[in-house]
Amino acid sequence: MRLSTKFSDTIHLLAFLQVYSDIKLTSAVIAASIQTSPVVVRRLVGALKNAGFIDNDPKNHNPRIAIDPKDITLLDIYLITEGHTPLFVIDKETNPLCRVGGNIQPVLTNIYGEAEQAALTVLNSKTMQDIIDSLIVHNKVKQAKEKSDLAQDA
Amino acid sequence: MRLSTKFSDTIHLLAFLQVYSDIKLTSAVIAASIQTSPVVVRRLVGALKNAGFIDNDPKNHNPRIAIDPKDITLLDIYLITEGHTPLFVIDKETNPLCRVGGNIQPVLTNIYGEAEQAALTVLNSKTMQDIIDSLIVHNKVKQAKEKSDLAQDA
DNA sequence: AATTATGTAACAGCAAAAGTTACGGAGATG
């Protein structure tokens, strides 16, 4: 089956909390940005609260990031949301009596592990702050483009 | 969704062709090692023939590896079997009018791409020959262990 | 107090993968 979107959605969620910390953040408001249902958002928020990444702002009762975004890496989020699922799947049903089927699993475990490690190392080098910074840059570029397109039309 | 087992099964298949090149290799025989159905094996073999990695041995009419196993990397196999599926999934349904939802996709595309690239680079550094060599080592270790266990019992 | 939002649990729907059935055709065997 296909991988879940939980990892992406959770990054989205955390960025949203930070970018929109000044408005009232209900699960419905957040869901409108992720384009999912409020229940799904509550589930994601719940998992993050459990892991200590989100708490409640005493001022406005918003959920908010409980840790400096510089100190949250994408690997941290990945492990919370999909940590159980290996990136590469090994077929567990192979004939143990065969010279190939009986030995392929540990061989693949090693190699896949190495590949997965490489990917997760990249994720560990990126923080939520990097995401938020990139979002702002992308947004500025987009707005400048829209403005120039508008001038073009006029 | 989780990834399919096609990647693993195809590596298994190619190793099997090489290790058992001396016996009659029907799809049923191969299926017994992978523990799947002959039809599934035929599908995998078909894809590999299409890609030029397998041809037919004129001697015994077995399917056989058409390229030196040293020159087949796991990345080659990965691209044939799962090349279309990204390792990390990006939620395509986000609100374009939101400062986060409207910009998160390209941001994630960049970072996920970098992580995926790192994993695929590892896969590209491993060949089918490495797999076959490792299988032989694992098998020898296993057999030695069995022999010593047997001596223990006696 | 009344309203609104949360946290969960249970259920339904959907999409993708794996396995199954079926069958025409190619090649092997006697």
Added chain:
DNA sequence: CATCTCCGTAACTTTTGCTGTTACATAATT
């Protein structure tokens, strides 16, 4: 040359796990 086996492929079924929905008890808000 007739039979038998296996292949290649299409269509269908089953399974599985993710997403979203419904429902409701609890907590917080006004």
